[in-house]
Amino acid sequence: MQDNIVTLGVVGAGTMGRGIVQLFAQAGHRVLCFDSFEGAAARAVEFANGMIGRGVEKGRITAAEFDIIRGRIEAVGQLQDLAACDVVVEAVIEDLEAKRALFRQLEAVVAPHAILASNTSSLVVAELAAACAHPGRVAGLHFFNPVPLMRVVEVIAAVRTEPQVVERLRALVAATGHRAVVTADQPGFLVNHAGRGLYTEGLRLLEEQVTDVAGVDRVLREAAGFRMGPFELLDLTGLDVSGKVMTSIYEQFHHEPRFRPSSLVAPRVAAGLFGRKSGRGWYEYSGGEPVKAAALAVPALPASLAVWIDPAATDHGALLALVGSAGATHATAAAQADLCIVQPWGTDASHEAARLGLDATRTVAVDPLPGLARHRTLMLTVATAPAARDAAQALLASDGTGVTVISDSPGFIVQRVLATVVNIAAQIAQRGIASVDDIEDAVRLGLGYPRGPLAWGDAIGGERVLAILRGMLELTGDPRYRPSPWLERRVALGLPLLTPEAARG
Ligand SMILES: NC(=O)c1ccc[n+]([C@@H]2O[C@H](COP(=O)([O-])OP(=O)(O)OC[C@H]3O[C@@H](n4cnc5c(N)ncnc54)[C@H](O)[C@@H]3O)[C@@H](O)[C@H]2O)c1
Incomplete structure (x- = not known):
């Protein structure tokens, strides 16, 4: 040489x-x-x-x-x-x-x-x-x-x-x-392997009718900080191309549930809805730009609104301040409230209402990830009354912050997608496909994510990531959510997810 x-x-x-x-x-x-x-x-x-x-x-x-x-x-x-x-x-x-x-x-x-x-x-x-x-x-x-x-x-x-x-x-x-x-x-090498989470979980959210295409993309861009949402990305690369990659990686991993593609893809490919290049994909295009529906008007805040906030809510203080600034009142007992707000990690609004013994017709959930400062996600129980939904949306939008209303989803949108991204990266590290440093840099530089996946997991908290995955696994029974041993062991020892195996050198 x-x-x-x-x-x-x-x-x-x-x-x-x-x-x-x-x-x-x-x-x-x-x-x-x-x-x-x-x-x-x-x-x-x-x-x-x-x-x-x-x-x-x-x-x-x-x-x-x-x-x-x-x-x-x-x-x-x-x-x-x-x-x-x-x-x-x-x-x-x-x-x-x-x-x-x-x-x-x-x-x-x-x-x-x-x-x-x-x-x-x-x-x-x-x-x-x-x-x-x-x-x-x-x-x-x-x-x-x-x-x-x-x-x-x-x-x-x-x-x-x-x-x-x-x-x-x-x-x-x-x-x-x-x-x-x-x-x-290994299939997808590093970047295309790590990139599976955003697409597959985005498609799962749509399959479950959690919200529409534009809602998933908006929340992931504005709340989580992705440059583009999964459907915007699929339209850019072309569903004919991306669909084949999704199937190929799944097949090459011998049907690993974490990479399972969606049945929503084939009919759209057959119909020629490839994306930008065909003028229509998940979005319609005019002059090369997606035509997005105008945002619906935010409902008005009711003249009188008593709001109970779960004392265990992550953003309890910020929510309380919002109730005050909007001119609503704080109810100290859930039974006396027009609206009950909860902030679950890894479970859905219906289960959280049931766990806390709340009236589901008056209960909504607000995603604690990434906090209230950015775009807010409002999740309804299956029984939330339209009046409670409208009041909650008006309250959350009262300081001018954007709000997306979604239906029941364990882990909302951001929790689910990020936990999936972190879990896949953890499994890449577990399998020794690449080093921790290489995984982190490849995902930032190759996928344009705002941070490396394991560092992102550490910012959320390894324990929380684990709770989100376990919650989704329990509720859906879908093995795609089983946590990687890499996560389990580091959380058990209280170590950052970025911690490499000490003896692997
Ligand atoms: N386009 C991308 O975004 C991208 C990204 C990463 C990797 N790749 C990979 O890179 C490779 C090339 O992709 P591309 O998009 O540049 O393709 P391309 O079609 O733009 O270019 C391929 C070129 O190879 C030439 N060619 C074909 N057979 C040849 C041969 N036997 N000997 C010499 N030249 C030959 C063709 O004339 C053509 O000019 C593929 O393996 C692809 O999977 C592509």
Whole structure:
């Protein structure tokens, strides 16, 4: 093995290949680009140069530096021209046989020390490696689109990949300024595996008629801080594509309930409701923008309203202040109240009303996560009277904060989705698919979540995350909610969820 990687080959000059060319040329490497489609490599080089040239316009690099970078990139006409490459990254079509055939051909071209890396999103890297005489030199190198802007790259260690190959790829990526995360050759690798929770739980909420598509997205954006809700994301990637990924990951994990896709998807795909690209998905699109229904008017606060707040409520003080500022009165006994407010963790409003012996027709629940400062979620029992619903909505909106009304759901929306996200990340850590640090950074950088999943779990409190999962498991009986042993053990010892196994090193 040589120590310094200086020449890189990129095979497949499409969307991903051209971004990979740009990234490595900017990082100082000589990059040779090949595509089997006549003229495609030259067009990719032109495109990459155009992107790099923008740096001159923006004053980030000088014209002289641009010339140096541009001089490092070359389109080549045949695979044999890659003979001098230390690393070849393939980004050809996502087809097992095409990639296996390519790796077999490449092995005959490159030097014995050269690394062969695949940008596959969904294939088993070991299956590509198995086509080679030296599988130890084959690894996954999974970039995200657009490559120069998505600052995380997964280095996938297949079962026979040599450790020094993983280390060399990690160092190669790190030198570009992107974050390299090392992951095992498991379905969805790291980022797409960790991203399952938001989609599958979003779809479960819709299946259960907890609220509508726009309601789920709004709560997750405004209350939880996700950049986009699950349905907005599905419309962006296209349900035809995402639906296949959901099914493929579920199948590859041998029907693990945590990844179970939704029966809501197939009929919509059959109907061509793919999302933005087809003009209609979960939302309708006009001029490329989703057409969202105008918000319904908030009901007026009744002239007189006596409100009882569960003394155990997480936001008891803030709710009491809201009652005061809205001009309602505080009832010290639930029996005398027009409205009873509870704040359960991991259970629904009906069960909480029953547990506390409250009149369900006058009871509502307010999500304690993430507190009252942001968007508020108001959950009804199955029996909440319309008058109590309207009074509660008016009270919660009285200081101008947005409110989404939902029906009974153990864990509301935010609790359920976040507990699911944390649980999946915990299980990735438990299985040693990636290190805690790599999981945290990959999710922030690859999925754009405001924080890493285990840190998010710690911010909520491991004990609470566990209570939410146990509550959902008990109420639904669905094993998708069974907590990962990673959570159970850290909560048992009072340790942060970010705590790695001490003896694993
Ligand atoms: N597009 C994404 O968002 C994305 C993200 C991550 C990973 N990936 C993966 O990256 C790979 C490429 O995806 P893409 O979106 O860039 O595809 P693309 O269709 O834009 O480009 C593929 C290119 O490969 C060329 N090609 C096909 N077979 C070839 C062969 N045998 N030898 C040389 N060139 C060949 C094609 O002519 C084409 O230019 C796939 O494995 C895909 O799963 C894609």
